[in-house]
Amino acid sequence: MMIRSALAGLALALTFLMTAAPVSAQTVRVGIVIPQSGQFKLLGDHVRQAFEVWNAGNPGVFSDVVEGDDGCTEQSGKDAAAAMAEAGVDIVVGFLCTETLAAALPLLTAEGIPVMTLTVRADIIAEEAARLGWKFFRLAPRAGSEADIAADAIFRLWADQPFALIEDGAISGRELVEAIRIQLENRGLKPTFVDNYRPGQATQPSLMRRLKSAGVSRVFVGGERADLAVIAYEADYQSVPLKFMGGDALNAPEGENPIPEGTIAVLAAAATSGPEDQAARDAFAGHGLIAEGLRIPAYAAAEIIGAAATRMTYGETSLQDLLGQTTFSTALGPVTFEPDGERREPGFVLAILEDGSFRRLSIEDTAALAGDSN
Incomplete structure (x- = not known):
């Protein structure tokens, strides 16, 4: 951050204070793996729009949002996981289909990258994640x-x-x-x-x-x-x-x-609309969008990652640990993740x-x- 001031002494003092102050947050590089074509493209657009709307109201928290393609096949899951690892993201949101999520999770876990799904409800995913130690978080309600x-x-x-x-x-x-x-x-x-x-x-x-x-x-x-x-x-x-x-x-x-x-x-x-999602609905309305489809869940994912980022300090608590230790206030209501990555609240x-x-x-x-x- 560059501070422009007519007073060089004041600028120097401010720079010193900013350098000496403890770091209270760090930016996060987010990957979103969403359908880029086909019948689920509209849902992918919802996820992208939700992150854009949240980011517009909270600039500087995400250093970048990198997109990957979810083709709803096992191979596309592997390809997207490789692309996310190469991009150096801190967390991936998306993988709207069970096939891609199951294929990507072991690869991203090996790279130390947690994954948050918005749509996959199958109970078996969390069971496998717990058994194999996958870095998995389910924002979607469990089936x-x-x-x-x-x-x-x-x-x-x-x-x-x-x-x-x-x-x-x-x-x-x-x-x-x-x-x-x-x-x-x-x-x-x-x-x-x-x-x-x-x-x-x-x-x-x-x-x-x-x-x-x-x-x-x-x-x-x-x-x-x-x-x-x-x-x-x-x-x-x-x-x-x-x-x-x-x-x-x-x-x-x-x-x-x-x-x-x-x-x-x-x-x-x-x-259905509730008091917890009013701020998100207002934010979407401000961009000419209706809070429908996956926009609210994706907005909640952005809220969770953003809140975790503001709690992070360099060299201390990791994003993975914060996700598993915090109750987040979101457009979906309170969200708390169990040790296996399941959402504690029912979601229905x-x-x-x-x-x-x-x-x-x-x-x-x-x-x-x-x-x-x-």
Whole structure:
């Protein structure tokens, strides 16, 4: 930093003071590995924009932001890891696909470079990281947390109601519903009805007959938003009074049929606005951007790395150690990483559909819904 002053003596004094003062922060060279083309390019753009917006409001913390290409293949993961190591980055954010993340982690760990993923939720990644000592941090919510939140919501809100767990036959839907069922039964609560359905249908008459015959009034749908909309439409057509809950798959554009008002969903925290993300949303708005997609999670990653950088002193605590020892205030709320790199906080919230959009479930909403059941 060059200090210009008409008074040479003052400039010399200031320079002396700056040199003598202890260093309280150091700049960090950040790598972001994002899709540069293809169907996920838009998400890659979100990550880049988030770092640009944060950097504009906090100049001088990042010495550089280096980009790499995430082609969502094992080889592209290896290539990106090699490029990041050659660029001498201190940390890498991105690797939006499981294949690239798994391929890159051992290579970057060998170079002493930690990796933070914004999207990969597979539990196996953290298990392998813990077993093999990979330098891994997951800002994305862990897949198992979705079932934890859903099971707890069903237990609190539907315990005295006949309810069904249904899924679309896909691996994600089946695993989600099975995890919920096991957790509920471990707490002494069994679903009245468990079934699967064929997804992508225009109508669901046979499924609705089975639900009606089972006598349920509440249904958890482990499947896509479009399928829940068809099931709800069929329920209305056959005059079957049902209330619905679903997982993060409900965070999707509205299709031909709307899903019912009052539908409850377990959503990733970034999908709904909360007080913790207002500053980030304002920052994006100031650049003509809407806080959507991966912009909020990527902004939170920039906040975490920036906060860690301001705590670093030369030759003392490393970035890796600071990430594992600090609770960060971010646009996603508090973030604390466990020793295996998992985020301690669940990363999911309960939301309710109101006027066509999901908003977070309040304490008053929860009390009212529990009162409906009781």
